Amino acid sequence: MQTLFRYNWQVREEWYQWCEELPEEELVKTRIGGVGGILQTLVHIVDVELSWVRDMEGKPDIRLDFTEYNTLQKIREVDARFRPEVESFIVAWNEGLERRILREDRLDGQVTQHRWGEVMRHVAAHEIHHIGQLSIWSRELGRKPVSPNLVRRGLDTYLPGTE
Template sequence: MLKLFQYNWQVRDDWFKWCEDIPEEELLKERVGGVGSILYTLFHIIDVEYSWILELKGELPPEEPPFDSYASLSKVKEFSRQCRREVEPFVTAWNNEMEYQILSETDSAGNVVLFKHGEVMRHVIAHEIHHVGQLSVWSRVLGKKPVTANLIRRGLFDK
């Protein structure tokens, strides 16, 4: 589990680096086929990871902050650093006994929904990978080479 979170964090940092060569108006431009702009997509990835993991920790996540307060590359990068500082200890401490612990939520219709912690952790991983695919398509639209999605050669399994 930890290796896939580390992979996502590396890829996210690579996307931040990629964004440095893109004019801010392009980063904020509304795009088709995703949740919004390039920067909002990165912000959304971070917020979803942060919110779910806070819930798994038994903490009430704050309401999603308004994106307008984070609508620059430097602010989204700082948001990522802050959230990661809070979630990384939980991810690092993950063990098999946590897999089947239950998270109870109430959906918008008032129904109680139960999730296993392992299911939520994998959802968070897959969620980021999904949105990174969208970023890759948009990078091609801009005529830029996307960040590599390869897990291999990232040094994650070096001792």
């Protein structure tokens, strides 16, 4: 689990760096697909990750609204502010948490239950999905996207013969 989150954080940081080279109007431009544009997608990624982790921790949700976090600098700052909280949850992850149940009271009045392991995999996959959208928009802008490769990032801490 930790590998996927560390991967997402590395790739996210590379997207932040990629964004530094674009004019502001391209970063905020509404695009087809996704949740709006490039910056709106980045704040959405941070918001979803934080929301699910806080739900599992039993903490109140903090909605990251794009009207407030509408620049690359503000998104990086809010990400840096809450990353330690998310990271401590991820680092403490263990097999015993996989089957814990998260109760979700939905706005339509329904109650659903999810296992924590499923939620964690959803959060990791959610970011990867949006990274794909950023890659498409990158190509539309005639720019090379951030590499989505997980290998060669130094994330796998297990190597045979080192245990």
